[in-house]
Amino acid sequence: MPRALSEALSAFRRAPLLTGLSALMVGLALLVLGLFSLVAYNLRQALTAVEERVEVVVFLREGARTVDVDATIETLRAIPGVEAVIHVSKEEALQRALTELPEIQEVSSDLEVNPFPASLEVRFLPGSRNAAAIEEVSNAALAMPAVEDVRYGQEWVDRLFSLRRIGAITALALGSAFALVAALIIGTTVRIAVFSRRDEISIMQLVGATNGYIRRPFLLEGAMTGFLGGLLATFLTWGTYQAVYHFLFSLDWIPGQWVWGGIGAGLVFGVLASGMAVRRYLQEI
Amino acid sequence: MIKLLNVTKTFPRTGTALDSLSLHVPKGQFVFLTGHSGSGKTTTLRLIHMAERPTSGEVRVSGFSSQRTSNRELWKVRRRVGFVFQDFRLLPGRTALGNVAFALEVTGTAQKDIRPRAQRLLTQMGLSSKSGSRVGELSGGEQQRVAIARALASDPLILLADEPTGNLDERATRGILELFWTINALGMAVVMATHDLELIRAYPRARVLELDQGRLVYDSQEAN
Numbered sequence: 350m351p352r353a354l355s356e357a358l359s360a361f362r363r364a365p366l367l368t369g370l371s372a373l374m375v376g377l378a379l380l381v382l383g384l385f386s387l388v389a390y391n392l393r394q395a396l397t398a399v400e401e402r403v404e405v406v407v408f409l410r411e412g413a414r415t416v417d418v419d420a421t422i423e424t425l426r427a428i429p430g431v432e433a434v435i436h437v438s439k440e441e442a443l444q445r446a447l448t449e450l451p452e453i454q455e456v457s458s459d460l461e462v463n464p465f466p467a468s469l470e471v472r473f474l475p476g477s478r479n480a481a482a483i484e485e486v487s488n489a490a491l492a493m494p495a496v497e498d499v500r501y502g503q504e505w506v507d508r509l510f511s512l513r514r515i516g517a518i519t520a521l522a523l524g525s526a527f528a529l530v531a532a533l534i535i536g537t538t539v540r541i542a543v544f545s546r547r548d549e550i551s552i553m554q555l556v557g558a559t560n561g562y563i564r565r566p567f568l569l570e571g572a573m574t575g576f577l578g579g580l581l582a583t584f585l586t587w588g589t590y591q592a593v594y595h596f597l598f599s600l601d602w603i604p605g606q607w608v609w610g611g612i613g614a615g616l617v618f619g620v621l622a623s624g625m626a627v628r629r630y631l632q633e634i
Numbered sequence: 635m636i637k638l639l640n641v642t643k644t645f646p647r648t649g650t651a652l653d654s655l656s657l658h659v660p661k662g663q664f665v666f667l668t669g670h671s672g673s674g675k676t677t678t679l680r681l682i683h684m685a686e687r688p689t690s691g692e693v694r695v696s697g698f699s700s701q702r703t704s705n706r707e708l709w710k711v712r713r714r715v716g717f718v719f720q721d722f723r724l725l726p727g728r729t730a731l732g733n734v735a736f737a738l739e740v741t742g743t744a745q746k747d748i749r750p751r752a753q754r755l756l757t758q759m760g761l762s763s764k765s766g767s768r769v770g771e772l773s774g775g776e777q778q779r780v781a782i783a784r785a786l787a788s789d790p791l792i793l794l795a796d797e798p799t800g801n802l803d804e805r806a807t808r809g810i811l812e813l814f815w816t817i818n819a820l821g822m823a824v825v826m827a828t829h830d831l832e833l834i835r836a837y838p839r840a841r842v843l844e845l846d847q848g849r850l851v852y853d854s855q856e857a858n
Binding site: 363548549551552553554555556557558559560562563 | 706713
């Protein structure tokens, strides 16, 4: 292995321009993937933030008995995925309305009775904010004697979940397409690098080098080109992120696993492309 | 040492290159393989080097059979069979010493032995003073000597040469032939493809095999 490593490094030294261009091409191919990941990750974060606000409001009947309200709370709390059930009394509901809606303040003094119903706010655990969980809570609540009505903005929640599904499918399709394009560019780039050394390969075979001996430095070179391209793509994506963050709007940096995944993809693409290109020459001679 | 048993080689585009060819070259023999262009000389050498497989028949080289030697094992054949080409096929970015050392490196010679062995091989080729010269600085004859030194790096039992003097002037040609005879005198079989009949006549001790349209039409050994 040290021989293969020193051969791969000496190939870098012998043709720095070709190697640099190869790494640059790989870097630019992966940059597209990096920028896409940045956009996809931030869209996902935005959707998750919206999703966190998904809750079910269970309105209680006027004069519902405390024992029935407690039974409702216990029933809803027992449903898997429910994080909390918060009881909002009529007085608290009025106070909230007065705080949040200034126009109510003007008419509140004329009110003889408090028109706001008591309610239960049901919040969900992350990962359980989906249509099925919401429906389960809604059905369970409507079956309880203390419950008047259940609201959760069905249309809005349905749209949100459709948007999430479309987003996931689009991200998968576009991400796969970008990954494929990156793989093709990396494959072509590495093949050009191998092509430039086809004479060396043919002479190695001529004098009796084993296929493994011939292949190893090229695989390592492919891995190094892919790794360097991955690092370059990370650097360029980080630069773009910084520019957008400081001059346009605030956004989140992609998670570390995604970054290492991208660099790893560059490395794997490099090795595979190199392996395939050398294999072709080994079969030709 | 080398046996071709009823070998036929057909290429999809150009058709039959060798047609039921059988021959035997024993250890230490010097053979001229001659014939017109397209007669099958190069194909015969490539089959002996196992760069090609026969369409039918069998090639046996130093204990290896074309029918039983896998692609993964070809390197073992290549180390027993040196090959020299008309166009030398040297690495232009390296020196004469670098080209020979490259062959020693890739065949697993210990690092400390590479340089002295490469230098010794070049000295045997009469190139001791040219070891540091780049390929482009060498004459055609000198480049071919470097190629021969490289072919000998793995101590082969057989040396194949495909029109090795085709690009050389008369003086350089004589020099290369003398070198081949010296190598042959050490016990190595030499099979040299050439269409230069004058050259063949100059070395009557050698066996001559003539091919025509892929068939063996003359064998000096049988004629005598």
